[in-house]
Amino acid sequence: MRRNYIGGKWIEGSSAGENINPSDTRDVIGLYARASQAQALDAIGAAHAALPKWAAATPQQRADVLDAVGSEVAARKAELADLLAREEGKALADATGEVTRAAQIFKFFAGEALRIPGELLASTRPGMSVEITREPVGVVSIITPWNFPIAIPAWKIAPALAYGNTVVFKPAELVPGSAWALAEILSRAGLPAGTFNLVMGRGRDIGDTLLQDPRVAAVTFTGSEATGRKVAATCVTRRGAMAKFQLEMGGKNPLVVLDDADLDVAVSCAVNGAYFGTGQRCTASSRLVVSAGIHDRFVAAMVDRLATLKVGDARNPGTVIGPVVDAQQLRQDLDYIAIGREEGATLAFGGQALQSVDGQPGHYLQPALFTGTSNAMRINREEIFGPVASVIRVRDADEALAVANDTEFGLSAGVCTTSLRMAAHFKRELQAGMVMVNAPTAGVDAHVPFGGRKGSSYGPREQGRHAAEFYTSVKTTYLQP
Ligand code: ADP
Numbered sequence: 001m002r003r004n005y006i007g008g009k010w011i012e013g014s015s016a017g018e019n020i021n022p023s024d025t026r027d028v029i030g031l032y033a034r035a036s037q038a039q040a041l042d043a044i045g046a047a048h049a050a051l052p053k054w055a056a057a058t059p060q061q062r063a064d065v066l067d068a069v070g071s072e073v074a075a076r077k078a079e080l081a082d083l084l085a086r087e088e089g090k091a092l093a094d095a096t097g098e099v100t101r102a103a104q105i106f107k108f109f110a111g112e113a114l115r116i117p118g119e120l121l122a123s124t125r126p127g128m129s130v131e132i133t134r135e136p137v138g139v140v141s142i143i144t145p146w147n148f149p150i151a152i153p154a155w156k157i158a159p160a161l162a163y164g165n166t167v168v169f170k171p172a173e174l175v176p177g178s179a180w181a182l183a184e185i186l187s188r189a190g191l192p193a194g195t196f197n198l199v200m201g202r203g204r205d206i207g208d209t210l211l212q213d214p215r216v217a218a219v220t221f222t223g224s225e226a227t228g229r230k231v232a233a234t235c236v237t238r239r240g241a242m243a244k245f246q247l248e249m250g251g252k253n254p255l256v257v258l259d260d261a262d263l264d265v266a267v268s269c270a271v272n273g274a275y276f277g278t279g280q281r282c283t284a285s286s287r288l289v290v291s292a293g294i295h296d297r298f299v300a301a302m303v304d305r306l307a308t309l310k311v312g313d314a315r316n317p318g319t320v321i322g323p324v325v326d327a328q329q330l331r332q333d334l335d336y337i338a339i340g341r342e343e344g345a346t347l348a349f350g351g352q353a354l355q356s357v358d359g360q361p362g363h364y365l366q367p368a369l370f371t372g373t374s375n376a377m378r379i380n381r382e383e384i385f386g387p388v389a390s391v392i393r394v395r396d397a398d399e400a401l402a403v404a405n406d407t408e409f410g411l412s413a414g415v416c417t418t419s420l421r422m423a424a425h426f427k428r429e430l431q432a433g434m435v436m437v438n439a440p441t442a443g444v445d446a447h448v449p450f451g452g453r454k455g456s457s458y459g460p461r462e463q464g465r466h467a468a469e470f471y472t473s474v475k476t477t478y479l480q481p
Pocket residue numbers: 143144145146147170171172173201202203204206207208211222223224225226227228230231
């Protein structure tokens with residue numbers, strides 16, 4: 001049984017949950033403790049008590065801890081990637097990339113801990129000077145989803161600690177394995193007891209506790225839009241001071257393919273962006289907005305390419321598309337495929353669930369491509385979060401841009417074109433936090449800001465130097481000598 005980590009001690013849970021391999025549902029990876037509400041409160045108490053010491057730790061102490069964590073994650077890359085692929089169903093190559101990225105994030109924030117910036121300005125009043133400094137926010141609740149079991153925890157935990165905050169971390173109940181492994185590494189990295197706490201369990205059991213407690217100063221959340229809205233409402237309406245909060249939620253990201261695009265580049269971007277990671281990425285390009293002159297060639301090439309993608313056990317080196325994460329998500333994907341057909345879309349490829357692959361029972365789904373869709377259809381408005389994409393045919397670049405931006409979301413958007421003028425135009429006009437020119441909408445660097453607009457995100461950006469906005473509180477000091 002893997003236990004929770006509270007106040008520097010490994011603590012039995014009040015119950016436990018099984019971690020099941022979606023590539024082979026007979027394989028139980030392990031039993032993971034679930035924390036009670038009282039234990040979640042203990043973790044908050046521990047983080048609160050640890051705050052003065054960690055906030056006063058020198059930049060070098062913080063950097064050393066984060067550097068040690070990054071080194072160990074990197075050194076154990078193969079083992080951690082195997083665990084990630086086994087519990088989440090992400091193909092091994094992608095899982096390895098994710099673990100590498102987690103290591104890089106810890107290394108990046110080890111450096112950032114040493115260069116927390118401030119400003120010194122002359123005041124408008126004679127003789128006075130104004131100093132602008134950044135202080136820790138306080139106890140941060142970190143709530144993460146299942147689709148990036150180690151990278152998302154890394155990109156929240158590393159900056160939280162780098163800037164002197166203490167942490168209560170609740171990973172998604174479906175993928176506690178990678179989170180636990182990361183917590184175990186953190187437990188040996190030299191943090192004072194209580195600085196970092198792990199409470200595993202379901203959102204509906206302990207999630208609210210991590211938001212309501214007035215000792216929690218800030219909440220960073222990545223997950224569904226519905227839960228994100230609840231998190232926001234609680235942070236605002238709870239007793240006592242509001243919590244600072246940051247939300248990363250859904251996407252319905254467009255990839256625009258213009259007539260002058262390089263067809264191979266466009267197909268590679270679409271296949272990678274829509275289907276890698278089994279389409280379970282908030283940056284996935286689920287809307288392929290294709291102009292009339294290239295449409296038929298693009299669809300034919302997509303169908304050919306999709307037929308070559310091996311769906312199978314995430315840990316098989318030949319697998320490109322692993323299984324869907326669990327039965328509930330598979331049902332949601334299949335429901336949307338049925339909805340698409342009812343709405344009159346044509347299923348040009350895939351969309352069938354496979355009970356087993358190579359004799360293994362798992363949540364397998366052939367990647368699905370819809371054609372003949374309109375942007376008004378539900379399959380083009382609602383986030384499906386599976387290996388399902390739609391082609392939306394448009395007349396020209398103007399209509400492509402209008403369709404791309406006609407969505408409640410605004411996380412990532414891409415355009416494939418060989419025209420510098422068009423690239424510049426779309427770069428300027430796409431309403432998204434991240435724009436990709438001749439590159440997949442998913443797959444981002446670890447050292448630059450990540451986040452979106454409209455219904456996709458709320459609050460400051462994550463990652464890179466911009467992470468300081470959320471994880472620090474700015475103080476303006478006036479000094480008259
Ligand atoms: P997904 O299923 O896509 O991961 P969710 O929004 O359901 O998206 O879950 C994201 C994270 O939010 C998970 O860690 C989950 O346990 C947690 N969560 C779910 N409900 C709540 C809630 N009411 N309060 C706080 N956290 C929650």
